[in-house]
Amino acid sequence: NAGVMQNPRHLVRRRGQEARLRCSPMKGHSHVYWYRQLPEEGLKFMVYLQKENIIDESGMPKERFSAEFPKEGPSILRIQQVVRGDSAAYFCASSRPGSGSYEQYFGPGTRLTVT
């Protein structure tokens, strides 16, 4: 049973370019969370999605950031016109609501570096 997949694992972008981060949840999981982590800091919630629906995007900046989880295919976190401050590790996690557990399964992360 494959775990949560994220790609790319490392992404280098120049300022002003776009970054696309992909996440495939665990089999049977219909909900995806995106988090951002700066060095030596905790995980900051960005957005919570289910298939074709954004449940909560309160942690995501309103400008330049967007997320989707289409009916087919992975969840995408898109950052337009990247700036140096966007450099961070971005993790996605999947869960199975209704299971009685709030356990989240994390992917390996995408380390974004903006030069």
Next chain:
Amino acid sequence: GQQVMQIPQYQHVQEGEDFTTYCNSSTTLSNIQWYKQRPGGHPVFLIQLVKSGEVKKQKRLTFQFGEAKKNSSLHITATQTTDVGTYFCAAALGSGGSYIPTFGRGTSLIVHP
């Protein structure tokens, strides 16, 4: 805003010593989760606590949930170098229907052989 406070931020121990990290909230929590993240790795779920005063053990790890459900702790007995990593607690602070966890800043454990 509402936070989940975690202390200490760092802890250096000699191999074989014990280690404890604490997680505190100003609001009552419905449940709390603990995760471990190895250096360069991703968070891995360890345990979930739900009941007031709950204590759970996993080999050398002991997890507690306070009676008032506002604090929790993770204790490791006789640390080993494999315990190195950052330990995070996570809990939902809002009262909305969706589960949006707030993570503590984590406690980084450094074990000296």
